[in-house]
Amino acid sequence: NSEHIVTLAEWLQKSKHTTILTGAGMSTESNIPDFRSKEGWWNNIDPRTVATTEALDNHYDLFHEFYSMRINLLENCLPHRGHHILVEWEQQGLIQAICTQNVDGFHSAAGGQHVYELHGSINKFHCADCSKIPSKEQFLNKDRCSQCGGKLRPNVVLFGEMLPEESWSTSLSHIRKSDLVVVIGTSLEVYPASQLPQMTEGKTVYINTETNGKNQDFSLIIQDKAGAVLAKVNEIIEKKEK
Ligand code: NAD
Ligand code: APR
Ligand code: ZN
Numbered sequence: 001n002s003e004h005i006v007t008l009a010e011w012l013q014k015s016k017h018t019t020i021l022t023g024a025g026m027s028t029e030s031n032i033p034d035f036r037s038k039e040g041w042w043n044n045i046d047p048r049t050v051a052t053t054e055a056l057d058n059h060y061d062l063f064h065e066f067y068s069m070r071i072n073l074l075e076n077c078l079p080h081r082g083h084h085i086l087v088e089w090e091q092q093g094l095i096q097a098i099c100t101q102n103v104d105g106f107h108s109a110a111g112g113q114h115v116y117e118l119h120g121s122i123n124k125f126h127c128a129d130c131s132k133i134p135s136k137e138q139f140l141n142k143d144r145c146s147q148c149g150g151k152l153r154p155n156v157v158l159f160g161e162m163l164p165e166e167s168w169s170t171s172l173s174h175i176r177k178s179d180l181v182v183v184i185g186t187s188l189e190v191y192p193a194s195q196l197p198q199m200t201e202g203k204t205v206y207i208n209t210e211t212n213g214k215n216q217d218f219s220l221i222i223q224d225k226a227g228a229v230l231a232k233v234n235e236i237i238e239k240k241e242k
């Protein structure tokens with residue numbers, strides 16, 4: 001891996017336009033479970049019973065329990081060093097955009113300015129039936145909408161829903177003009193975010209503790225933890241800058 005680390009540092013410094021794409025594996029080192037690895041949520045919960053529009057419509061209790069549990073878990077978690085390194089690189093002009101499938105808001109919490117949330121945010125809420133914006137407390141209390149009595153939900157993209165148009169189109173345009181796309185901590189199982197890496201003409205790098213059939217076409221594969229890889233690459237970049 002060490003020569004791959006050196007290569008990635010070189011590519012980052014040489015590239016004109018770099019886009020980062022992250023998934024749940026970017027936040028496991030902040031003690032937030034991912035979905036499909038062995039400690040992931042979907043090992044003991046069927047996603048279709050909690051993370052779909054059908055779940056919101058037909059078994060709100062399960063839906064509400066799943067998201068309020070994740071919100072409470074998030075209260076005790078923080079962005080890790082890897083999130084902060086990406087923000088440092090953004091400030092140094094080494095990367096131009098951070099597109100994420102994560103809903104934890106950690107890239108922005110770490111100070112990211114060009115962060116695009118493809119699957120929305122678990123920290124913001126709306127009424128399923130009208131445009132009223134409730135508070136987190138109202139959602140956690142399982143209140144109904146104060147304006148129309150409708151169900152309250154987090155601003156998370158559920159399976160069966162379209163992605164937020166703005167995040168999707170901005171991410172796509174960054175990817176299209178990138179000469180380097182670095183994909184961190186995602187199994188690339190979920191459409192359409194999974195298609196983004198194929199939409200660049202540039203070099204592609206896959207950083208993941210596991211590899212699967214979806215990543216074989218990448219220019220470079222670094223099989224290690226996001227935090228470790230980002231720290232090692234950053235060390236090389238900092239040395240060169242001196
Ligand atoms: P999907 O339902 O096809 O599932 C893809 C993978 O995720 C499968 O491995 C499946 O086992 C797993 N999965 C299924 N439901 C899940 C859930 N609720 N949570 C976690 N994993 C789940 O996913 P998809 O619907 O094909 O793609 C994700 C979303 O993107 C969809 O809701 C789709 O409507 C939306 N979409 C958006 C655009 C766009 O914005 N341009 C285009 C196409 C699809
Ligand atoms: N460093 C690098 N990779 C990691 C780490 C880590 N510390 N921890 C886990 N991973 C890897 C796992 O091996 C896995 O391949 O990150 C990947 C996480 O993949 P998923 O659990 O499938 O998460 P993600 O790809 O973000 O899921 C996409 O599915 O459930 C929906 O909407 C939800 O946004 C989510 C989408
Ligand atoms: Zn309402």
